[in-house]
Every structure is written in C-alpha cells, then in structure tokens.
Amino acid sequence: MEKEKQTEEIIFDAAVQVFEEKGIDGARMQEIADRAGINKALLHYYFRSKEKLFDAVFDKLAGVMFKKLFSCFDNELPFEEKLKLFYQEHISFLQAHPRLPSFLLTEINKHPQRVAAIFGSERIMELRQNLFEQMDEDIENGALQDIDKMQLMIDIIALSVFPFAARGLIEIIFKQHDIDFNDFVEQRKTALPIFVINAVKEK
Amino acid sequence: MEKEKQTEEIIFDAAVQVFEEKGIDGARMQEIADRAGINKALLHYYFRSKEKLFDAVFDKLAGVMFKKLFSCFDNELPFEEKLKLFYQEHISFLQAHPRLPSFLLTEINKHPQRVAAIFGSERIMELRQNLFEQMDEDIENGALQDIDKMQLMIDIIALSVFPFAARGLIEIIFKQHDIDFNDFVEQRKTALPIFVINAVKEK
DNA sequence: GTCTATAGAAGGATAGAC
DNA sequence: GTCTATCCTTCTATAGAC
Structure with a gap:
C-alpha cells in the first residue's frame, strides 16, 4: 500500500539518524519510535527486531558509502584530474553525510561478512580493478x-575520510584555535589533490 | 594495602580490554568481572559504577594516546628527520595499541569536556606550541x-592513524588481495615520511 | 576485601483490541 | 496498519554474610 511504504520509510529514516548517532548498542527502540512519531510496537511490525532494523540501515549506508567512494574514481581522466575530481566529489559527499564514516568504522566489526559481500560484489570489484x-x-x-x-x-x-571520522576530536582542538570545521574541509577539496600529486608524481 | 592495589589494577586492566573492544554501551560489567576473575559486586566496591569505571579507563587511554602523539614530535631535529622519527615511533605505538584509535574516536563524543581538559593542559599546550x-x-x-x-x-x-581506525574494514579488503595488515603498516613507517616530505617541501 | 543472592530499572518484544 | 498494555529478559547496583 501507499501508506505502508510511507510509514516504513519514515521509520527507516528515523532509525538511520538514531543508529548513526548512538550505534547499535547505544540506540533505543523507544527513541527511534519517538523520532518517527509512532510507537515501539509498530517498529516490530515492520522490521521484526532491533537487529533486523539495524541490518537494513547498515546495509544501506555501507552501500551508499562504498559505491560513492569508488565511483568518484570511475572516469578516464589522467591521474591528476582524477584526483581533483575525487576530492571535490568525495568531500562534498562527506559534508552531506558527516556521521557516516565514524558510524561505519565503528559498526563494521559486527558485520564482517556483510561488508565482505559488498566488496566482493561485481560492481565494486569492477570499479576497484x-x-x-x-x-x-x-x-x-x-x-x-x-x-x-x-x-x-x-x-x-x-x-x-579521517577528518570526518575524527570530527568530534578535531572540533575540540579547532575551538581552541578558532578554526571552523566546514571551512577546514572545504579547503581540503583543492589542497589535497596538490598534496597527493606532489607526493607521488615522477620528478 | 598491597592486595587492594593489585585487585584494582586487575579490574582496571580487564575493563580496558572490554571497553576497547565493545565500547561503553556494548560492554557488560559481568564480562569485565569474568575477565578479571572476580565477581560483579567487587567491581562496584572499587569503582562504584560502570560510568565511573569507564571514565577512569577513558581518561587513562586518552592521556596515553595524546601524550604519545605530541611527544613524538618533541625534539629539535630538522623537519625531515622529525617526520621519520615520528612515523617510526607513532606507528610502533599504534601496533602495540591497535584498538586505541577506534575506541577513542567512537567514545570521544560522550566526553567532550574531558577531552577539552586534556588538550587544554599545560603539557599538551606546550608540546603543540x-x-x-x-x-x-x-x-x-x-x-x-x-x-x-x-x-x-x-x-x-x-x-x-587512519589504517588503525579503519582496521576492521581494511582487513576485509586485504584478505581479498592477500595482503597482511602488519606488513602493510610496517612499510608505512618508512614510506610515509617520504610521502609527506615530497608533498610539502619547497622545490 | 570478597562472595552470594537479590532488588530494581530498562529495554526489546508480543498479545490483543480497534 | 496502528495503538495500549504488559511480559520477560538482561543488566546495573546493593544488601548482607563471611
């Protein structure tokens, strides 16, 4: 039904927020229900258990992150141009999903087989090759x-990725130096390609 | 007493292991007690609550990590030599404490004020300056x-730091390419100083 | 200081009405 | 499909004996 699909999406989106912020162990079904504007029973009606709801969220987010990571490199540009495009696109992506790196890096240990499946998928193998x-x-x-x-x-x-994975820490340090995190990563879009190219180009 | 100190240390060390592995939300007092070879009641006798035990562990580990990070740079060597020494010492340190980065990066959000205190401390301020x-x-x-x-x-x-923070993920990819994580980071001790120097040295 | 036993709270899950 | 009420397990924390 139309209604069914809609509710399921609302729940899923709420779960994404809570799981990203708290991790599976810190997340509470009650909080997900509250944020979705429904009650706990309905969560179980749609997703059966906390574990299964988390799995759905994890698979989705891991897929988004890794596909984006490799597809940023998927073009026929020369190395230097490829790098410029990569950092532009990838850092923009991370700005739009700032919690994704630490969520995935933390929870990945609980899903080694799931992640292996993603990296073993045709599409990802092809991009990597x-x-x-x-x-x-x-x-x-x-x-x-x-x-x-x-x-x-x-x-x-x-x-x-590191500045986003370490964002909590970095923002504490930046506060002491009056630096803004967003300005900082924005700068990196153009600074990093130069940094890497200098590091590895043939002299 | 002699005995008292000893037991407290045993508990603390067990707590370090469990918190590093599971985080505060995933950790169970029972597991810490089991690993320490005592019972739950004794945990509370020494540390009063899970929260306080975690705080003690967190402060200790954060202190160790950040002091090491900055002290690796604390010498009068020219930039190039400083970098070589840094990566040698710092990666060795991380090899000895492989779970530290992801533990700290995950839990740091729950302790912003504590972390700010560490970075505001005389010693760290001085090293950074x-x-x-x-x-x-x-x-x-x-x-x-x-x-x-x-x-x-x-x-x-x-x-x-990133390879250790992302170790779970990286090992999955490495398995598909028959690469050993330890060999990989060992190589970085000498490869990274060259990489960075090429990136930033005046031409 | 260390143990056993248990209180008490929290949170995931389900039954059953609508 | 959605809600209220409640069950049941798990876990932190404490009481009290030794």
Missing part, C-alpha cells in the same frame, strides 16, 4: 612514481 | 612550503 589498472597506466606513462598502489589508495582515502 | 613554532621556522628557512600548519598536522596524523 579499473582504478588499479588506471594507476598502472599512469605509472607506465611516467605520471606516477612506481609506488605501492594499495598504500596509495589508503593514503588518498585517509586524507579525505 | 613547540610543534607549530618549529614548523614556522622550517617555513622561514625554506625547508617547508608556506602551507596551513593545521592542515598539515591533520594530514600527517591521518596517514598514520
């Missing part, structure tokens, strides 16, 4: 030093 | 580009 092949080309044509591709991939992602 | 002054010198004497010092500080830390 594309990325690595393009790096190989860039190494061959001399745009890139002959460095460890996995190390570089982690370096690149660390630089965009 | 030293670090920034040394960066200024390196910029003046031309060893370093004239870049944003806060940005650079976050870049440097992101590169060492």
Whole structure:
C-alpha cells in the first residue's frame, strides 16, 4: 500500500539518524519510535527486531558509502584530474553525510561478512580493478612514481575520510584555535589533490 | 594495602580490554568481572559504577594516546628527520595499541569536556606550541612550503592513524588481495615520511 | 576485601483490541 | 496498519554474610 511504504520509510529514516548517532548498542527502540512519531510496537511490525532494523540501515549506508567512494574514481581522466575530481566529489559527499564514516568504522566489526559481500560484489570489484589498472597506466606513462598502489589508495582515502571520522576530536582542538570545521574541509577539496600529486608524481 | 592495589589494577586492566573492544554501551560489567576473575559486586566496591569505571579507563587511554602523539614530535631535529622519527615511533605505538584509535574516536563524543581538559593542559599546550613554532621556522628557512600548519598536522596524523581506525574494514579488503595488515603498516613507517616530505617541501 | 543472592530499572518484544 | 498494555529478559547496583 501507499501508506505502508510511507510509514516504513519514515521509520527507516528515523532509525538511520538514531543508529548513526548512538550505534547499535547505544540506540533505543523507544527513541527511534519517538523520532518517527509512532510507537515501539509498530517498529516490530515492520522490521521484526532491533537487529533486523539495524541490518537494513547498515546495509544501506555501507552501500551508499562504498559505491560513492569508488565511483568518484570511475572516469578516464589522467591521474591528476582524477584526483581533483575525487576530492571535490568525495568531500562534498562527506559534508552531506558527516556521521557516516565514524558510524561505519565503528559498526563494521559486527558485520564482517556483510561488508565482505559488498566488496566482493561485481560492481565494486569492477570499479576497484579499473582504478588499479588506471594507476598502472599512469605509472607506465611516467605520471606516477612506481609506488605501492594499495598504500596509495589508503593514503588518498585517509586524507579525505579521517577528518570526518575524527570530527568530534578535531572540533575540540579547532575551538581552541578558532578554526571552523566546514571551512577546514572545504579547503581540503583543492589542497589535497596538490598534496597527493606532489607526493607521488615522477620528478 | 598491597592486595587492594593489585585487585584494582586487575579490574582496571580487564575493563580496558572490554571497553576497547565493545565500547561503553556494548560492554557488560559481568564480562569485565569474568575477565578479571572476580565477581560483579567487587567491581562496584572499587569503582562504584560502570560510568565511573569507564571514565577512569577513558581518561587513562586518552592521556596515553595524546601524550604519545605530541611527544613524538618533541625534539629539535630538522623537519625531515622529525617526520621519520615520528612515523617510526607513532606507528610502533599504534601496533602495540591497535584498538586505541577506534575506541577513542567512537567514545570521544560522550566526553567532550574531558577531552577539552586534556588538550587544554599545560603539557599538551606546550608540546603543540613547540610543534607549530618549529614548523614556522622550517617555513622561514625554506625547508617547508608556506602551507596551513593545521592542515598539515591533520594530514600527517591521518596517514598514520587512519589504517588503525579503519582496521576492521581494511582487513576485509586485504584478505581479498592477500595482503597482511602488519606488513602493510610496517612499510608505512618508512614510506610515509617520504610521502609527506615530497608533498610539502619547497622545490 | 570478597562472595552470594537479590532488588530494581530498562529495554526489546508480543498479545490483543480497534 | 496502528495503538495500549504488559511480559520477560538482561543488566546495573546493593544488601548482607563471611
């Protein structure tokens, strides 16, 4: 029914908020119900248990995050341009979903098999392979030093994701220096591609 | 008494393990008691409540982490040497305390005031100021580009800490590529200083 | 200081009316 | 499909014996 779909979505969205903020252990079904404007019984009617509701939320968010991560790299631009586009798009994405990194990094241990499934999916495997092949080309044509591709991939992602994963901490430090978090990450959209390119381009 | 001190330490160490692994919400007093080889009542005898026990653990671990972080930079070496020493020492520290980053990043939101106190402490303020002054010198004497010092500080830390914060996720990906996490971070001790220096040194 | 036993509260889940 | 009322388990915390 129309009504059914709507309620389910409202509940799901409320659950996303609460789980992102509190994690599965800290989240309360009562709070999710309150935020959705319904009662606890209805949560169970739609999702059966807290565990299953969490699973649904986790799968959705993990899928969104990882697809975005790799698709930002999915183009035929030369390495330097690819990097510029990546940080632009990826940091914009993180600005729109600032709690996603710490949520996923915290809860991922409870779902190793689910995450493995995502990374083993056709689409993600393909994107990752594309990325690595393009790096190989860039190494061959001399745009890139002959460095460890996995190390570089982690370096690149660390630089965009870490500030969001550590946001709570960073904001405390920034307050003491009168720095605004949003300004800070906004700057990184253009600063990081330069940083990384200097680090790895062939001299 | 001798006995008293000993028991308190045993409980504390057990609490460190369980809180690091499960977080405050996921941790159970029963599990801490079991791991300490005593019963629940004794936990409350020594620490009064779960909350207070957690506070003690959190303060200790946060102190250890942040003091180590800044003290690794506390020397008069030129920038390049400082970086080499930092990554060597800091990654070794993280290898010895692999769960620390994700524990702190997750729980930090529940203790903003406590964390602010640590970062406002004399010792930490002093270490941080030293670090920034040394960066200024390196910029003046031309060893370093004239870049944003806060940005650079976050870049440097992101590169060492992120792999540990994201360890659960990274190990899943590495399994698909037959890469060993420990080998991976070991390599970073020497690779990261080069990476960062290339990124920021004056041409 | 350490234990057993239990109180008391919280939270996930379900029954049953509408 | 949605609500109220309530069950039942789990967990923190304490009382009281040794």
